[in-house]
Amino acid sequence: MGGDLDSFNQLVLRWERPIFALAYRVIGREEEARDVAQETFLRAFRALPGFKGQAKFSSWLYRITLNLCRDWMRKERRTPVSQAPEGIDIIELAGEATPHETIEQMVGRKELGRAVSKAMATLPEEQRTAIILKEYHGLTFQEIADMLDCPLSTVKTRLYQGLSVVRKQLEQAGVSSDSLGK
């Protein structure tokens, strides 16, 4: 059993960041996302004997995470928030800086990220989830359809609608396609 635990913790190490990122983007709160990630792995470990490998391990984890996020939102009766600090931490920003990027560019990139976060928070849950799974986790349309228990065409429609809303929100926030080049 100790060996199982060690092996499982290897998987935790591999998947904790994607799972946390998924939870964070779905519910928009860092601390709660961390709790959801922890609970995901706990549930996965308990349910491990029942996992027969029909789905990919990652898809199985994602499904558990999404269920927990849904439970959390239902319980808290909350919509996702765009959790962004008031100011910009230059030191933290410097750590994330890419080579050949000026401070102005870094700040601009961070602010664009905030605008995207706010725009995503306005989406209905199913559209937001579809975009997150596709855009940030690279799932196929079919995998998303299986995970969300909906037809393939529905997934594509949700993506289209969600992306269109985000585009409009960004335009309203003064973000244009030129912003990326700045």
Next chain:
Amino acid sequence: MCDSKELIVGYLYDDLTETERRSFDAHMTVCGECRDGLIALRATRAHLGLWSPPVRDLGIRVVREEIGEPAHVLPMRPRWTWMPAFGLAAAAVLVLAAATAIANLEVRYDANGFAVRTGWARSSEVPAQVQAPAATAVAVPASDFARLEQRLNELERSVRSSASGMQVASGPRMSDAEIFRRVREMVDEAESRQQTVVSKRLLQVVQDFDRARQTDLATIQHGLGTYQGLTNAEIAQQRDMLNQLYRVAARQEK
């Protein structure tokens, strides 16, 4: 309006067959709405890439809880146990003594013979001597009064003599000018003492401040050194994690 949402999304995520792709390419040459829509959604996708979750050290580990041993149940002590004979005898003596005290038992053997009495009602037989001391205590002899009066007179005399001594010690009255001079001297002395105290206090504050500054500087330098050490340790730890991830990923690919 052109109803090709699914196609646009498929094209956007490169999820069309070759035939579908060519067909949609041809469609976009004549449909500006789809063409502009696709360009706009591509830009939106690029913007989405800027939203990243906070980078924190999660350190999630699943651990097994230690299950404690069930609590031992200690056997209860029996309510009645065997006691040795001397214990029983001692208990009997105690009970008898308590009963005797409560009953106020009196055993007398005198010229009238042997008598045993119990109870508290014996006021008629209380001897008269018990009340006698109260009566004699009131009768104070006159000689005691005389001694007391003499002592009081002595005390009064001594108090009067000490009061006159104090007047002598105060001496003759000073003139007003002399009083002013003395007061001025006293004020000057007090001011001088005060200035000395303030100077010493200021010196002490300056020294304390300097000492605190040096301590703070040492703490900051120490903290910077620790931070530098931690940073190096974190870099090493992250390198190890990356190597571990590569190994895990390589195993999964196999």
